Amino acid sequence: MKEEYCDASETIKQSGLARTPQRMAVLEALILAIHPLSAADILALTAEKTKINRVTVYRILASFRDRGIIREIETGHANSSYEMACAHNPVHPHFRCRDCGRIICLPPLTLSQAWDWLAQPADFTVERIDVQLIGLCAECIKKDNGNTVASDNF
Amino acid sequence: MKEEYCDASETIKQSGLARTPQRMAVLEALILAIHPLSAADILALTAEKTKINRVTVYRILASFRDRGIIREIETGHANSSYEMACAHNPVHPHFRCRDCGRIICLPPLTLSQAWDWLAQPADFTVERIDVQLIGLCAECIKKDNGNTVASDNF
DNA sequence: ATCATAAATGCAACAAACTTGCAAACAATT
DNA sequence: AATTGTTTGCAAGTTTGTTGCATTTATGAT
The missing domain is CATH 1.10.10.10 (Winged helix-like DNA-binding domain superfamily/Winged helix DNA-binding domain)
Structure with missing residues (x-):
């Protein structure tokens, strides 16, 4: 990055x-x-x-x-x-693995779209957008096949 | 909502x-x-x-x-x-106040855009997108004028 | 309806991440 | 080099959430 x-x-x-x-x-x-x-x-x-x-x-x-x-x-x-x-x-979204917690930086491609609709007036100020994509990373997909229960991983 | x-x-x-x-x-x-x-x-x-x-x-x-x-x-x-x-x-983004921690539900308008570019192949699976907008809510904007230090609020 | 069994709850203790108070050490300016 | 305010280390505390185990409760079979 x-x-x-x-x-x-x-x-x-x-x-x-x-x-x-x-x-x-x-x-x-x-x-x-x-x-x-x-x-x-x-x-x-x-x-x-x-x-x-x-x-x-x-x-x-x-x-x-x-x-x-x-x-x-x-x-x-x-x-x-x-x-x-x-x-x-620069600011960019992150991917986070639900299983191991790993954080991976993603390219800042689509944040401008998000900022666009934030231009609408609101009674709160937006200082930052956190875009978190949560799922399984390549390693964890391999590691656990059909035995992962979300609750047990944090 | x-x-x-x-x-x-x-x-x-x-x-x-x-x-x-x-x-x-x-x-x-x-x-x-x-x-x-x-x-x-x-x-x-x-x-x-x-x-x-x-x-x-x-x-x-x-x-x-x-x-x-x-x-x-x-x-x-x-x-x-x-x-x-x-x-x-249905799934929707949230606004979170940096000061008081309040969570406010936002309409699910733009998530489809986010899903669109996620259709691209990747070596990890995305199960969920968290879109968090972080800033100050109406009450906290009133409450603190120019004296807020982010670190003291959590 | 009652009983047996597996599931759910309560309690106490534990754990991880982070914070606070205060005294000692240090950096920056004179 | 001395001064002064900042920074650090240590110990203890707080918050949020978890685990082990005994007791209680819901549920399905009788």
Whole structure:
């Protein structure tokens, strides 16, 4: 999905946040990621490079999200993923596997259609559209044949 | 969104599940609801009519969902809502307020467009599309003027 | 109608994801 | 280098949902 990369140092500087090793590690992980990362993913990746606490990861993610540096993809059942929100990674829908929870980025082809009809006046503001396609990914289709009960998978 | 109502007793009978007072109370609450209900909402509503336990609500909701009687709307941060999945309440997108978490049903106007481009072949199966519009509802626009920080609201 | 059996419920304990309070450590500016 | 406000780590807490097991209840057969 991404063809170019942001500069982590520059991004943090422009945000007004302090350039700490922990924030650098989190942002670099997200910049290099080819798919959205959960907080647990990020903790695992950053812990290799820096001393970092689980709580710190949550706080850094919240601070980045609040400044529009990253997008939070809410995947249900308290397990959000995060991706860069820079010019190199425009808003796009995601596919989520109901079985393994995997998040796959989809091309941003049809969102313009959705925005069109949102141009109609309404008494609420729409800041974001989450288009989530939920089903089974290739691996899980192979893995379970006729024995999957939706309730048991989360 | 709903113009007619299902019969709770009949629905349970056809599902093969036992017709317990707890299941009747949960289903009746969902049938009469004008917007999706959380497990907590349902516990509060049903506790007025029947002796019912928190765990029982979760189990009843799972059993209904697995049989296609209701739909689960995953709203992020571990707080699902539920709505009837009967003929009177076809699949439709939802609006969710980022501030108060309120879920509002939207008309099912554009889902056909989304299904269209999904007809293209892919190596995963799409069982469901969640279209979530996230922003601020009328009440919350009034309530907070320029002082809302996204991170503090969940 | 009663009984037997499988299903459903309640309770207590558990689990995962995330949050809060506060003291210690650190980054950025002077 | 000192200061000051930000950031981090740790421990404890909260919320939402789940599991195990004993008790109760619905249902179908007698």
